[in-house]
Amino acid sequence: KQEVTQIPAALSVPEGENLVLNCSFTDSAIYNLQWFRQDPGKGLTSLLLIQSSQREQTSGRLNASLDKSSGRSTLYIAASQPGDSATYLCAVRPGSNYQLIWGAGTKLIIKP
């Protein structure tokens, strides 16, 4: 049974720092992995989608990596800003079906 874990559950850093959020999954046979952002009381915004055959994806200050063999993905945020404060969720699509397996999220606070 696929399980997704995100560590840490919460993180608070000063503005300007580079930071890494971690996501681990127990079954390496995945179809893709996706990182989302959720602002308080709001829906989800997709940040990066990494297909099973890919090693990383980049969008602006965000870089997500995928290492299937070790069951890990990281989300790297460069030069963090207060506007980056949100909860970041990773989700794994296990295979050909559509069901996503979600991590519990990392709540990120960027202090001005």
Added chain:
Amino acid sequence: GAVVSQHPSRVICKSGTSVKIECRSLDFQATTMFWYRQFPKQSLMLMATSNEGSKATYEQGVEKDKFLINHASLTLSTLTVTSAHPEDSSFYICSAGDSGYTFGSGTRLTVV
């Protein structure tokens, strides 16, 4: 890009009444939509998979008679919380089944 519209964004209802939440794909056809529930400080819990023209598939532990799902067209799925109780208060989010998993903005339901 793909957009999913969900409304209402917030609803307060009295215990015992029913509430309908709508999820619309605005610029694409969605044969599959997903309904999630999110408790405070927890990740998303898949409630059911909604398939256009057929009965929804409910996850274990989700009461199908309480959470009625209708997917009558390729652009609209509805979730009706019947005979709502305070324990049904939660954040409900829908998503449409394309490879990017576009999410609605969520509905905050409060049952008083």
